[in-house]
Amino acid sequence: MSKKPSSSSDDLLPERKRKRPNAVNTIDDGIEANECIEFYMVSSKDEVDSPSSFKFVPIDLNAFFEDDGRIYGYQDLKITVWISSISFRAYADISFKSKLNRGKGITDLKSAFQSILADNLVEEKDDFLQTFSTECDYVKSVVSKAEVLPKNTANGCTGNSSYMKEEPADVEVFRVKGTEVGHLYCRLVPLVLLLIDGSNPIDITDPSWEIYITVQKGQQDSSMKLLGFAAVYRFHKYPDSMRLRLGQILILPPYQRKGYGCTLLKVINNVAISDDIYDLTIEEPVKSLQHARTCIDVQRLLAFEPIHEALGPIISQLKNGDLLKKSKAYRCGPPANIVEDVRKNLKINKRQFLQCWEVLIYVSLGPGKKQIENWKTVISNRVRADVIGKESEGAGKRLIDIPTQFDQRMSFAMFKTNGGESDMLMKDENQGNIEEELRKLVDERITEIKAVAKKLSVKNKDK
Secondary structure: EEEOOOOOOOHOOOHHHHHOOOOOOOOOOEEEEHEEEEEEEEEOOOHOOOOOOOOEEEOOHHOOOOOOOOOOEEEOOOEEEEEOOOOOEEEEEEOOEEEOOOOOOOOOHHHHHHHHHHHEEOOOHHHHHHHHHOOOHHHHHOOOOEEEEOOOOOOOOOOOOOHOOOOOOEEEEEOOOOOOHHHHHHHHHHHHHHOOOOOOOOOOOOOOOOEEEEEEEEOOOOEEEEEEEEEEEEEEEEOOOOEEEEEEEEEEEHHHHHHHHHHHHHHHHHHHHHHOOOOOOEOOOOOOHHHHHHHHHHHHHHOOOHHHHHHHHHHHHHHHHOOOHOOOHHHHHOHHHHHHHHHHHHHHHHHHHHHHHHHHHHHHOOHHHHHHHHHHHHHHHHHHHHHOOOOOOOOOEEEEEEOOOOOOHHHHEEEOOOOOOOHHHHHHHHHHHHHHHHHHHHHHHHHHHHHHHHHHHHHHHHH
């Protein structure tokens, strides 16, 4: 990590001839870390300082600097951080015009970058460049101690396999277990902190953690490139089963949006089935991950023969009925036996399956104004029940707005009432706001479902 202060012309003048700084400039406002730091991922020493290097933007750098996310004590500060995609070593090139304490102190940049990059931080640029030759086989050494996992399997499906897609031949997924988990994760944890929102490092001393890595083999040589990884926790399910929880997953920035994340998710699904896990869950998935997960699971469910028999009566009702005229809300959840069959065979947990079920209904309906309107009514009924309860009159859940200095969209309270005139008055006063929020939630859910259906239709056309 180098620091390059440049001398000012005022430093060459006698003390008495130097200009006094204006009083208004004596207070150091600092600079946000996000404004003066750039990150690049490079795969060779030739890419360092090259304009064609791959630049990526971290989630939030400000969290690593002071309490307010600002850097103090530097003029014209610029920091460039290079991270090797070969060894995951890193180097920080720091330059500034001058350094001066103007009341807020001087930020310890070395300490800040060590908190992010830890032992991966290399002090000297020449030493960093050497790692591209001295540690060029790092990924290969990791793979030599790992277990290769099958990619293309039935994935628990018993029906039409045309829904399933072959994975690229030059990409393999490996499972790292035991003491090797800690060694590998220490190299990867800076990327976790920089690129996974709200993440914390896993406990590498806990033997229940496993790391799955997606690796691409070189076509011309025996080199191996790490494309992404996932941290998965294996824990006990009473009385005699095990569950898998996906805690973290990341595809390296240069390789994102190329299908490698889906490959990794599919292999983890395979592991859950082959190891006869109770089910697979994902810890707080972001929208993009949930979208990819749902696309994969819906494909698997479409290839699962019992699903189509269970969908039949519901599709018929939506095509032939008129749900808008029904006095009682119509809900079309899956039969309990199907929920259990899906868990046993595909290892999809109930909550995720219910998300997929709504997509399955939509893709099975086909075009037609009446049936789509009926389907939207079903989604609206489900969202309403989830938010304010199944009771629409009398006793039930109620929402009321609460004035607050925070986000107005989050300022509400929910409680259960026993019915009565006062309850109805409160309902009338807040009904407009509640209905508007419900409409937004319904629209968001319908948009999510249509996005998955569109993705599936594109994939099927590509086959």
